[in-house]
Amino acid sequence: MSLPAKPSEPPMLHPELRAADDADAIHKDGRRLDHAEGSSRALQSRPEEQPRGAKIHGSRPVDQAEAAARFIAAPEHEKMHDERLWDLRQKRDREMHGIPEWEELRSLASVIKEHTLTHLDEYLDQFEATAQRNGVHVHWAQDAAEHNRIVHGILRDHGARSLIKSKSMLTEECGLRAYMASVGVEVIETDLGERIQQLDNEDPSHVVVPAVHKLRTDVAQVFARTLGTDRDNSDVHYLAESQRQANRPLILAADAGMTGCNFAIAETGGVTVCTNEGNADLSANVPKLHIASIGIEKVIPRLEHLAVFVRLLSRSALGSPITQYTSHFRAPREGGEMHVVLVDNGRSARLGLAQFWTSLKCIRCGACMNTCPVPAQRRLELRRDLFRSHWPHH
Amino acid sequence: MRIGLFIPCYIDAFFPEVGIATLELLERFNHEVVYPRDQTCCGQPMANSGFNADCAATEALFVRNFSGFDYVVAPSGSCVHHVRENFDAIEQSAEVKEVRARTFELVEFLHDIQKPEGFPWARFPHRVGLHNSCGTLRRLKHARPSELNEPYFSKPMDLLSKVDGIQFAMPARPDECCGFGGTFSVFEEVVSTKMGYDKVSDHARAGAEYIVSADTSCLMHQQGCAERIGVPIKFIHIAQILNGAGA
Numbered sequence: 001m002s003l004p005a006k007p008s009e010p011p012m013l014h015p016e017l018r019a020a021d022d023a024d025a026i027h028k029d030g031r032r033l034d035h036a037e038g039s040s041r042a043l044q045s046r047p048e049e050q051p052r053g054a055k056i057h058g059s060r061p062v063d064q065a066e067a068a069a070r071f072i073a074a075p076e077h078e079k080m081h082d083e084r085l086w087d088l089r090q091k092r093d094r095e096m097h098g099i100p101e102w103e104e105l106r107s108l109a110s111v112i113k114e115h116t117l118t119h120l121d122e123y124l125d126q127f128e129a130t131a132q133r134n135g136v137h138v139h140w141a142q143d144a145a146e147h148n149r150i151v152h153g154i155l156r157d158h159g160a161r162s163l164i165k166s167k168s169m170l171t172e173e174c175g176l177r178a179y180m181a182s183v184g185v186e187v188i189e190t191d192l193g194e195r196i197q198q199l200d201n202e203d204p205s206h207v208v209v210p211a212v213h214k215l216r217t218d219v220a221q222v223f224a225r226t227l228g229t230d231r232d233n234s235d236v237h238y239l240a241e242s243q244r245q246a247n248r249p250l251i252l253a254a255d256a257g258m259t260g261c262n263f264a265i266a267e268t269g270g271v272t273v274c275t276n277e278g279n280a281d282l283s284a285n286v287p288k289l290h291i292a293s294i295g296i297e298k299v300i301p302r303l304e305h306l307a308v309f310v311r312l313l314s315r316s317a318l319g320s321p322i323t324q325y326t327s328h329f330r331a332p333r334e335g336g337e338m339h340v341v342l343v344d345n346g347r348s349a350r351l352g353l354a355q356f357w358t359s360l361k362c363i364r365c366g367a368c369m370n371t372c373p374v375p376a377q378r379r380l381e382l383r384r385d386l387f388r389s390h391w392p393h394h
Numbered sequence: 395m396r397i398g399l400f401i402p403c404y405i406d407a408f409f410p411e412v413g414i415a416t417l418e419l420l421e422r423f424n425h426e427v428v429y430p431r432d433q434t435c436c437g438q439p440m441a442n443s444g445f446n447a448d449c450a451a452t453e454a455l456f457v458r459n460f461s462g463f464d465y466v467v468a469p470s471g472s473c474v475h476h477v478r479e480n481f482d483a484i485e486q487s488a489e490v491k492e493v494r495a496r497t498f499e500l501v502e503f504l505h506d507i508q509k510p511e512g513f514p515w516a517r518f519p520h521r522v523g524l525h526n527s528c529g530t531l532r533r534l535k536h537a538r539p540s541e542l543n544e545p546y547f548s549k550p551m552d553l554l555s556k557v558d559g560i561q562f563a564m565p566a567r568p569d570e571c572c573g574f575g576g577t578f579s580v581f582e583e584v585v586s587t588k589m590g591y592d593k594v595s596d597h598a599r600a601g602a603e604y605i606v607s608a609d610t611s612c613l614m615h616q617q618g619c620a621e622r623i624g625v626p627i628k629f630i631h632i633a634q635i636l637n638g639a640g641a
Contacts, residue, residue, distance in 0.1 A: 064582075065581065065582050065583070065584065065585070068582070068584055068585050069584040069585075072584055072585065072588050078588075082592075086567070089541075093540065093541065096541075096543045097543060099543070100543075102543040103542065103543050103544060367541075371541050372571070373570050373571055373573075373589055373592075374571065374575075374578075374582075374585060374589075
């Protein structure tokens with residue numbers, strides 16, 4: 001084993017004089033100074049390779065059983081994934097038990113949703129009118145393709161070639177990133193987990209924690225490949241900071257910003273986005289152009305109703321009392337423009353299905369995915385399937 | 395009372411001792427228990443797989459077999475759930491509705507209708523882990539599921555606690571699915587098996603000698619999983635313990 005000189009150390013220091021815990025130190029007889037139980041050479045275990053997601057065969061059903069089998073065959077990934085989701089579940093339960101009126105809140109939220117969904121046309125019209133009064137441009141998209149065309153049209157009108165975007169399951173549903181790539185617009189995800197997935201060219205595996213199936217060693221590989229980081233350094237602070245340094249200039253230089261929407265308030269025309277990284281604020285406020293994509297089921301009647309949902313959302317999703325940022329966008333920033341795209345994409349058809357319309361009450365907290373062990377152990381495959389089959393005409 | 399004993403097909407085929415224990419247990423309470431000889435599967439596997447219309451013949455036969463009893467009792471949560479909550483492949487005549495409403499799962503029947511003070515003939519000096527089948531737990535509401543912020547209750551636990559000498563082992567994930575799920579275990583073999591391994595290991599870590607459940611199908615799945623990975627744990631249906639098995 002050769003002993004390469006470390007440039008940072010005094011060059012003339014004899015190996016025998018080095019500290020015993022220095023990997024390059026040697027005895028007088030030339031042996032390495034090693035602990036009796038230690039190895040005679042530095043060993044490095046190879047991190048377990050990340051099992052890739054389901055193989056997509058056009059529009060044929062996703063073979064999730066096959067993909068799940070590969071994931072379960074990777075013990076480190078399977079164990080970490082299982083423990084992380086169980087931990088989320090336990091944190092959620094602890095938060096739940098801290099709120100005596102928890103079940104009442106859930107019922108109240110359900111009733112508000114039921115009321116809204118049974119008067120959806122009225123509340124959508126009201127939202128459109130109030131948003132327009134606030135100076136917001138309102139667009140309606142029948143389906144995913146129309147959504148993507150509308151967004152592209154807005155960007156084209158502004159000559160925008162780059163778009164920073166916070167996490168949005170609706171844009172995943174619409175396949176926005178792939179569409180934007182096909183028309184030459186660069187999309188930069190601003191949520192860390194979603195950015196990891198984008199750089200790795202993978203779909204999110206969970207609606208709340210998109211890269212939850214990845215070990216930090218997987219992220220180190222992705223960042224080494226795409227951001228030039230040290231592939232052997234999987235320290236989370238190093239990885240997060242490296243990504244931050246790489247992403248900030250892109251955010252500052254972006255032509256347009258995009259967010260999803262957790263709640264659209266008919267009474268105020270406001271769009272509320274909940275994040276833990278403040279990245280919706282970056283996406284909405286740094287560029288002069290802000291586009292928010294909103295599923296039509298996201299509307300709620302009044303601001304006071306928001307209080308019910310905000311108390312439920314983050315407790316259910318992550319087991320935290322509230323997200324770090326609950327951002328309210330009501331009007332364009334000074335000198336800027338704000339657009340909202342209201343997307344149907346099968347939702348109104350679902351609203352007419354006696355047995356399935358209640359699925360539109362979903363607030364995407366993801367708690368079901370952490371509570372039922374079937375998705376918890378299948379990961380990506382189920383989600384891909386869900387995005388593809390969730391709405392009737394997919 | 396005159397009780398129609400409904401023994402699900404897989405219990406009849408693979409675990410007749412569970413059917414026998416159910417019969418004996420009900421007879422201990424001086425009921426007139428009748429086993430209609432022509433009974434077959436209630437149609438649950440077809441309905442669960444999306445072939446609801448194909449259940450019509452089995453549902454009609456079920457009503458023919460079980461019409462006119464005070465109660466119909468079965469040692470299986472999922473079958474009772476099908477009869478009571480689905481079972482709409484046939485016209486809903488007054489007779490059909492009557493049979494459906496009178497059909498009870500054994501634990502429900504004992505806990506809600508029989509309400510016994512105890513099981514003086516039973517003694518089970520072992521550490522048992524209770525397996526709540528996820529369907530029976532949430533659809534028949536055998537107990538409060540852990541994800542709800544509601545007052546605790548557990549019908550199977552109430553009954554088992556009346557058995558002399560019994561002790562309970564508490565798994566870390568008390569009501570997580572064991573991975574059986576009927577046809578799920580066929581179509582999603584790897585996930586199903588992994589969940590089964592995790593389930594039996596959880597109970598074993600908690601120190602259970604036996605896993606007891608009101609659902610034989612879950613126990614069948616878990617038994618296979620335990621044998622495959624060498625977890626030394628035994629399986630028993632709640633009817634057997636309440637009827638005095640091992641005494």
